[in-house]
Amino acid sequence: GESVGLHLPTLSVQEGDNSIINCAYSNSASDYFIWYKQESGKGPQFIIDIRSNMDKRQGQRVTVLLNKTVKHLSLQIAATQPGDSAVYFCAESTNAGKSTFGDGTTLTVKP
């Protein structure tokens, strides 16, 4: 079935380093991709999105890369801070507006 998978369930980085979180998706009909951050006891929070007609999009300290050939999505966080510690989910969406979430990567930032 349709699913969004993450390569690593956990990632630990040193404060100040760059983080890269990867995600694989399976539905070739997906045309919209979103990264969310979820802190303990909170709902997912939108970080950045990208549409299928783009390969790269940058935000503040975050960059999303999309490789449609291999159905791969990544989130890069520059100069990772302790406040970045959370669970990160990628989600894929078709033009019908239905989003499918992966199981998340837990990012831990060590001081």
Add this chain to the structure above:
Amino acid sequence: EAGVAQSPRYKIIEKRQSVAFWCNPISGHATLYWYQQILGQGPKLLIQFQNNGVVDDSQLPKDRFSAERLKGVDSTLKIQPAKLEDSAVYLCASSGQGASSNQPQHFGDGTRLSIL
């Protein structure tokens, strides 16, 4: 702008009892979603509304779960009767565009349901 409001924040019930959750989306958002998030997993879509109509309820266990959005604004999700495997966080989200126009979803903080 005010975010997505959900209540209650926590609920503990015994199996076979019923429970209801309430969600008030961001003002003006036409699309409303209910998700179930089991511990350690990503959110799973239960039902999607566009205004007061159902767009997708393919993963809603309709023998025990029901949801409504009668006036196209706030929504309730009900479970009756509850089973042990329903223990999860129930998240509500809304987005500003139509069902066929992708926009990021805005989530509430969820209701954590524990079934004893």
